[in-house]
Amino acid sequence: MIEFKNVNKWFGKLHVLNNINLKIPKGEVLVICGPSGSGKSTLIRCINRLEKIQNGEIIVNNTPVHDKLTNLTKLRAEIGFVFQQFHLYPHMTVLQNVMLAPVNVKKIAKAEAKKIAMEKLEQVGLTEKHGVHPAQLSGGQQQRVAIARGLAMSPEIMLFDEPTSALDPEMIGEVLDVMVNLVSEGMTMCVVTHEMGFARKVANRVLFMDEGAIVETGTPNEFFDNPKTDRAATFISMILTH
Amino acid sequence: MLVDFNFRIIFEYLPLFLTGLRSTFFISLVSISLALVTGVIACACRISGIKILKYPAIAFIEIIRSTPLLVQIYFLYFGLPTLGLRVPEIQTGIIALMLNSGAYIAEIIRAGITSVDQGQLEAGTASGLNYIQRMRFIILPQALGVTVPPLLGQSIVLVKDSALLSLISVMELTRCGQTMTSERFMPAEAFFTVAFFYMCIYFCLKALADWSQRKLIFREAY
Ligand SMILES: Nc1ncnc2c1ncn2[C@@H]1O[C@H](COP(=O)(O)OP(=O)(O)O)[C@@H](O)[C@H]1O
Ligand SMILES: [Mg+2]
Numbered sequence: 001m002i003e004f005k006n007v008n009k010w011f012g013k014l015h016v017l018n019n020i021n022l023k024i025p026k027g028e029v030l031v032i033c034g035p036s037g038s039g040k041s042t043l044i045r046c047i048n049r050l051e052k053i054q055n056g057e058i059i060v061n062n063t064p065v066h067d068k069l070t071n072l073t074k075l076r077a078e079i080g081f082v083f084q085q086f087h088l089y090p091h092m093t094v095l096q097n098v099m100l101a102p103v104n105v106k107k108i109a110k111a112e113a114k115k116i117a118m119e120k121l122e123q124v125g126l127t128e129k130h131g132v133h134p135a136q137l138s139g140g141q142q143q144r145v146a147i148a149r150g151l152a153m154s155p156e157i158m159l160f161d162e163p164t165s166a167l168d169p170e171m172i173g174e175v176l177d178v179m180v181n182l183v184s185e186g187m188t189m190c191v192v193t194h195e196m197g198f199a200r201k202v203a204n205r206v207l208f209m210d211e212g213a214i215v216e217t218g219t220p221n222e223f224f225d226n227p228k229t230d231r232a233a234t235f236i237s238m239i240l241t242h
Numbered sequence: 243m244l245v246d247f248n249f250r251i252i253f254e255y256l257p258l259f260l261t262g263l264r265s266t267f268f269i270s271l272v273s274i275s276l277a278l279v280t281g282v283i284a285c286a287c288r289i290s291g292i293k294i295l296k297y298p299a300i301a302f303i304e305i306i307r308s309t310p311l312l313v314q315i316y317f318l319y320f321g322l323p324t325l326g327l328r329v330p331e332i333q334t335g336i337i338a339l340m341l342n343s344g345a346y347i348a349e350i351i352r353a354g355i356t357s358v359d360q361g362q363l364e365a366g367t368a369s370g371l372n373y374i375q376r377m378r379f380i381i382l383p384q385a386l387g388v389t390v391p392p393l394l395g396q397s398i399v400l401v402k403d404s405a406l407l408s409l410i411s412v413m414e415l416t417r418c419g420q421t422m423t424s425e426r427f428m429p430a431e432a433f434f435t436v437a438f439f440y441m442c443i444y445f446c447l448k449a450l451a452d453w454s455q456r457k458l459i460f461r462e463a464y
Contacts, residue, residue, distance in 0.1 A: 048368055073370045081368035087361035091383050100379060101369035146365075153369060 001026040001188055002047060002157065007056035009042065016042050017053070018212040024190065026156075029183050031199040031220070032192045034209035035235060040192045043209065044159045047190070048079045061156070077105055080150025084162040086142045088134040088149070094121065095130040098149045106153065113152075120148040124178050140171030144178055151182075158182065160191040194239050196224060208232045248428060252435050255422050262418030263439050269332065269414060270401045270443075273339035277400070278393075280340055281347025289352060299348070306345035312406050314338050319410045335407035343400045350392045354385035394451035401443050415439055 002024040009017035016039045024030050032040050045051040046058055049065050049072060058065040063075055088097050098117040102108045108116070121127050124144035134142050143163055150158055160179070164172040176198050183189065183202040193199070199206055199220045206223040208216040208231075216223065216232045227233045252259075287299035306314065315338040322329050329337070358381050366376040408417035419436035423429045 050364060050368060073372065076368060076370040079368075081365070083361060083365060085361055087359070087365035089362055089365075089380055091387075100366075101371060104375050104379065105370035149365075149369070 001028075001061060002190070003057075003059045005057040005059070007046065007053050007058060009046065009051065009053045016212050017046070020056070020214060022207070022214065024188065026188055027186050028204045029189045029191070029202050031203040031206045032190065032209060033194055033199075033206065033235070033239075034215075038209045039212040040209055041161050044081075044161055044190050044192060047157075047159060048076050048081060050081075073105060077101070077153050078156050080147075080153060080155040080158040082143070082146050082150055082158065082160045082163050084166050086134075086139075086146045086166070088142055088145055090134050093131055093133055094126065094137070094145050097134065097145060098152045101149070102152050116154075117148070117152050120151045121145075123151065123181070124148045125174075138171060139167045140174045143167065143171075143175045147175075147178055147182075157188045157190070160189065160193065162192050162194075164193065164195060196220075196239065200224065208235065210235075247434075248431050251422075251426060251428055252431055255418075255426075255432075255435070258418050258421065259415070259435055259439065262413065262415040262436075265332075265413055266401065266404055266415040266439075267443070269336060269339070269404050269407065269412070270397070273336050273404070274343060274397050274400050276336070276340040277343035277347055277396075280344025281351055284344060284348035285351040285355075288348060289355065302341075303345045303348055306342055307349075311338070311342050311403055312409065314342055315406055315410060331407070331410045331412045335404070335410060335412045339400055339404060339407075342403070343396055346396055346399075347393065350396060351385070351389055353392075354389035355381055357388050358384045391451055391455045394447055394454060398444055398447045398451075401447070402440060405440075 002022075004020045004022040007017055007020040008015070018039075020043065032043065034040055042051055046053055047060060047065065053066055060075060061078065063070055065075060089100070092100065095114070095117055098120060099110070099113045102113040102116060103110060118127060118130065121130055124147055126141060126144055126148065129137060129141065129145075134145065137145065143166075147158075147163075163179070164175050167175065172195070176195060179189070179191070179198070180202055191198075191203075203220045205217055206220050207214055208223065208227075208229075210231050216227065216229050218228070223232065224236060227236055284299045284302060287295035288303065290296055315335065318329075318334050318338050319331070322334060362380050363376055366380050371379065404414060405416040407414055408420055411417065415436055419429075419432040422432040426432075
């Protein structure tokens with residue numbers, strides 16, 4: 001479903017993605033972890049072309065993402081993206097946040113889009129908040145709205161960039177619960193996170209990055225219990241003591 | 243001092259002052275409208291990222307902001323005729339005010355646009371919204387809230403700046419004060435009246451600015 005072939009990317013002199021090869025089949029839940037600055041965000045941002053790559057190829061659903069002729073709107077409509085900082089639109093209500101893209105990108109009629117949006121809000125447990133503005137919600141609730149906003153486009157893939165890192169500890173659980181639910185629906189997911197519990201519970205595979213390269217991959221239990229490389233072992237001990 | 247103040251002469255000259263007021267009002271209204279158009283275009287060029295639009299826009303904005311308005315007025319007043327363009331004083335004045343306020347307005351609008359969190363734009367991009375949709379649904383509604391109050395502030399500045407047009411003999415409010423002074427030699431009365439009318443305009447615009455600020459900030463909080 002998603003494939004990276006010899007992908008390289010530089011920010012100026014910084015080699016931020018170093019020869020990435022990766023296949024993510026349909027329905028897989030992939031957790032990406034690694035130290036800060038290792039290129040995790042950049043990696044998933046390339047999947048919907050929020051970042052450009054300098055060479056190699058990324059293919060999503062048989063579409064070459066970084067080809068000039070690719071219909072970006074259509075591609076992006078199929079991929080939901082959840083940011084660390086939520087990035088909700090503060091001047092719109094929760095419902096308007098969720099409806100904006102379905103109405104304007106997919107051109108779904110308002111009544112229909114509203115129905116879909118309410119379903120997605122129900123899925124994240126926030127139906128009764130549909131009329132309020134994001135500022136009136138807690139961080140955890142805002143992130144759940146952001147997830148509903150992504151789901152409202154009925155994407156085939158959901159990308160998460162540290163969805164719980166900006167949250168107070170007591171709110172992390174509610175967001176992870178929503179994500180676990182998504183897994184049970186068979187959604188293909190790439191999740192950048194250091195939440196080991198989440199990874200062990202639902203991830204098919206953990207991918208460890210350092211300095212722009214994929215250093216190690218394995219099942220969650222393999223990776224967390226018996227890391228193959230020293231770098232991964234050091235990293236795991238760091239998130240454990242944290 | 244007030245004992246010596248000659249109110250009768252003010253009433254005698256009132257018709258003149260009212261035409262001056264009308265002229266100031268007209269000049270300001272036309273100039274600010276044109277300045278708004280200039281500002282939007284200059285700002286659009288500046289943030290376009292297209293080099294042949296961006297650099298001229300930056301040059302324009304910086305030249306205006308680094309030189310006194312009076313110098314700009316004189317430059318146009320004496321400069322346009324040497325280019326073979328015979329433009330009446332009042333038009334020259336309006337062009338000067340338009341260019342001057344336009345440059346400041348370009349920066350006000352740019353500040354409004356850049357005040358919107360970049361992350362929201364990325365969220366819009368990621369969900370498939372195109373550039374125009376992101377502008378329309380995400381940036382403009384939020385930028386407007388922070389742009390309208392300083393735009394009204396710039397309008398107040400422009401009204402007061404229009405007094406400089408008296409120096410190229412445009413018959414506006416300040417020029418009327420000068421006329422009365424030269425005819426009757428009563429500068430205190432003349433400029434007291436002139437100041438009074440400027441204050442009237444100022445308080446009207448300020449009330450509008452305060453009202454819009456309350457209205458817009460109120461909207462943002464919800
Ligand atoms: N837009 C950018 N311009 C220049 N350097 C960047 C940019 N975005 C990220 N970087 C750099 O690229 C490296 C990888 O960043 P990132 O992918 O955000 O890492 P991670 O998400 O793993 O913390 C970091 O060193 C970061 O400073
Ligand atoms: Mg990151």
